[in-house]
Amino acid sequence: MTGHTRPAQTEHRPPTEATVKQLYATAFRCGKPECPRPLYRMNNETGETILNSRIAHIHARRQGGPRWNPQMTEADNRSAGNLLPLCIEDAAEVDETPAHYPADLLREWKREQLREYDTIQRAWPITDDQAAEAAEQSFGPQQEAAATAAAAAVAQVARCASRLVETSRQQRRAAADAAAGWQAMRARWAQSLGPFFDPGTGDRLTSDEAQVEPPRRDTEECESALRATLRTAKEAIEPVATDLVAELGAVRVVARALGLRCDQVEQDARSLVSAATQWDLSDPGDGVWHQAVARLEAAVQALGAVWHEEDARSQPPQPTVPQSEATACPPAA
Template sequence: MTGHTRPAQPEYRPPTEATVKQLYATAFRCGKPECPRPLYRMNNETGETILNSRIAHIHARRQGGPRWDQQMPEADNRSAGNLLPLCLEHAAEVDETPAHYPADLLREWKREQLREYDTIQRAWPITDDQAAEAVERSFGPQQEATATAAAAAVAHVARCASRLVETSRQQRRSAADAAAAWQAMRARWAQRLGPFFAPDTGDRLTPDEAQVEPPRRDTEECESALRSTLRAAKEATEPVATDLVAELGAVRVVSRALGPWCDQVEHEVRALVGAAAKWDRSDSGDSAWSQAVARLETAVQALGAAWHEEEACSQPPQPTVRQSEATACPPAA
């Protein structure tokens, strides 16, 4: 004889405000180990504390949701043991990619969060109004959907930016090899023809100072090889950049306030694609491309910080006006 299975409800009620107050009274920072973000943050200008977290369910309260357990009674589903305060990013992440965050892992995070509280005795005792705000922002349908969409979009931008940088870096190695071959060929010709001296002073000159160049045939061969690698870099980075710009459009849709930061990231994306298609022969350190990478990474970090409201500034940094670099090999067509 089989046991009776309780019919599953399609959706449970959100936790009570009293349960939420209990959660915040026994936790100080995000429940994901190694994440330092506090559950509330301090506004440096006003001194007020601002909710910097959401409450994640270990087992979803809706049928079909992340880690849904149809055998779990509603009372257990709404209890503190099934709830985990996390920063905004990780609260969205554990629900967006539930396969990476199984229930057993989240329960271990929960235990670690409580152990940390027992050790440091730091938490966020909150008022009834703050508990109501946490419930609304964590479980209100519109706020929940908007926060999840915004978190997913910002996370996608960060992933696309990392992919763009890595793609560009891989392609840059080929360009560096081609440029090194060009320089080696010039050095061989200079060694054959040198040394060089200034006619008026007799001072020894470098090949560049003496303006000694190899035969045009050899130069064209090396230049063609470098152009080929730059063209490949452009072809490899442009599709990734297109995906990144599309993700920025999604961020703008779910959060109009992040528009200026998205504009900054898009500006740096286009700058990096342009830098990846150029090579300055006089710049042995390839600083123009390296600076473009650094500016993009900074812009993406600023976008994430603005979404988390971690920065006091109300506007993103303005794009830097760049002087055009003289390149031995112009941009790939």
């Protein structure tokens, strides 16, 4: 069996240091219009100016990167017109959540930044060494390493979430069997005593309507069996959920702009744990658990969508898993 080699992805060379100097000579603060942060900041103790910015590509220089344009030539890609100096926080955000920052918007920021320079005539005429530092911080290996770390963390979240869903699915089978045994016992007991009729109207009643319950001893035996399966489910599921929460913490560190999406995944994971460790006897379709699974899977997909530059809402939904008011087996202790 022969292997298949993936084609190499296109990658343009980084901008020259001369282009970097040109950028800082025509900008003073972050290119995001409402952001007041200067591109360099002053150390109050030493008076030294410290780089406080990164250079974002409007169209990425690597295939698959944010806002990649396959029609753009290398010369245009590494030109000043395709580059936007931003503060460190905003430079990270526009690349981590590119769906929220399309190229047209960044080009407008670029025009506004140049208009502001024309008005105030304030900029940072940096030295060759400073230009080299800005280029290294913006386009050097550490930038690619950070992107790689973020991609790996997002992928690990997806794997942990899938493991959580599958583990809860496996554990749910035993609980379903125990609940079915309980229901079968109640049906046999009702059949042995029935049929039931309303003494006033003579209408036939179900065992539930007649409020006929099996002996407490039989009920406790079935309830104990169901509780045991729910305790086992809790012991199996909670460590997987803990791993997922830990991986979400890693994503928050390496891709801060994904924080809201991580919060949603964590909330839905906790809802799934709650749903998987209790059982509603009046819900034969196990609806609460299925809803919890669907919401977690949707939240993970939304997290990946933002990372992969797909269209996603800026604010995630805030669903709550409804709790049935009908008789239910309480959560496992």
